[in-house]
Amino acid sequence: MTASLSRLLQLASPMLPVGAYSYSQGLEWAIETQAVRDVDTAKQWIGDVMSIYYVNFELPVLRRLFEAWQKMDTVQVQAWDDFYQAGRDSSEALAETQQMAYSLLRLQRDLATWPDNVLAFSESMEQPAFPTMYAASAWQWEIPLAETLHAYIWSFLENQVSAVMKAVPLGQVAGQRILSDLAKMIPALVEESMQIADDDIHNFCPALSIAGCRHETQYSRLFRS
Secondary structure, three states, X not given: OHHHHHHHHHHHOOOOOOOHXXXXXXXXXXXXXXXXXXXXXXXXXHHXXXXXXXXXXXXXXXXXXXXXXXXXXXXXXXXXHHHHHHOOOOHHHHHHHHHHHHHHHHHHHHHOOOOHHHHHHHHHOOOOXXXXXXXXXXXXXXXXXXXXXXXXXXXXXXXHHHHHHHHOOOOHHHHXXXXXXXXXXXXXXHHHHOOOOHHHOOOOXXXXXXXXXXXXXXXXXXXXX
């Protein structure tokens, strides 16, 4: 338990060298248009993405990838990886997940904590998605499924708060207030996501999609998405 907890913290840490800090996932465009401009609007935007997009798409797909890795069902790993990448509805979003997956896979190769068969299959995949490599990491590090989902959405929340602090900008206390308020939602969101059936998984979150597409042509940018 102690080892898996340490690994969980490592996987969720901002120090994990996958480049998450360089992406805003459309949030920068929302800030540019003043849709996000203060603590309340930032909390509304981030909370909506968590409760609409992450609950119905990111977390259910991550769960299925985790379970496919547990069975070493490479057909299902590839199928859910393809499904996830098809749901990345802007070029920046697709490039983001592929780049972060590449970085995490390279890290695991350097750490040498994966067995040869897992590493070989991962390296045989053509530009896998980040959740695919994240699920494999959690499985190999013996992190339970619920904790894996919790850490994944927490990392999104933390990165979004960091982005909004830089780009609005907001102070550290304001950032911690957003973190504190939205973190309370995570256990219920994880539980809800685990009840989503295969046929009910969807990425329908129009404001997020528009923000991601608009960011691609935004004149002045700090972030890559």
